[in-house]
Amino acid sequence: QVKVVQSGGGVVRPGGSLRLSCAASGFSLNDFGIHWVRQAPGKGLEWVAFIRYNKDFKFFGDSVKGRFTISGDNSNTVYLQMDRLRPEDTAVYYCVKDNELGGLFDFWGQGTPVTVSS
């Protein structure tokens, strides 16, 4: 059964850092990529980042480029490291499995809230 389970998140002051984790089961991250998508309060969906191990792909949205990094390990887990956080990064962050067709978000994590506030 395909699942992505998220952890991390919370409240942080502007300029601070947080790390989100995404544990995948039922599929291998060597075969499928992982996206991060966020939804700010009262706003729409925004794609944030993507990682695909076996093609060495890492992409970031312009709003987070240079501040967020993405990585993975051998435990089938992906991490989103968020540095120099801003109030506008406040959102629910979703880890999402990439579909085999590419660029489709087919299995979503439960979402984890991130609040950046002084």
Place this chain on the structure above:
Amino acid sequence: EVLLTQSPDTLSLSPGQRATLSCRASQGVGKYLAWYQVKPGQAPRLLIYDVSNRATGTPARFSGSGFGTDFTLTISSLEPEDFAVYYCQQRDVWPPWTFGQGTRVEI
């Protein structure tokens, strides 16, 4: 970056009525357009991909059409559980993968 513009922002309808949601792309995206449903407090759910293919579990009352820059999601007869926000998303030109701003379907 491909901009997706959805219309209307809000659709006020009753159960049993037909809903027609539009999505327009700033440049052609071929057939690579998907639709997602978002309910309060829940993760988004993939409904339709590549214009008209229903994802696993999507009821037959949901259908999609279009090509290039103009796309439509139709819900033939609204059920109470269909009242939600719907987003279109393109996967033709990336990165970034982009979403529309959403259409709220409300009672």
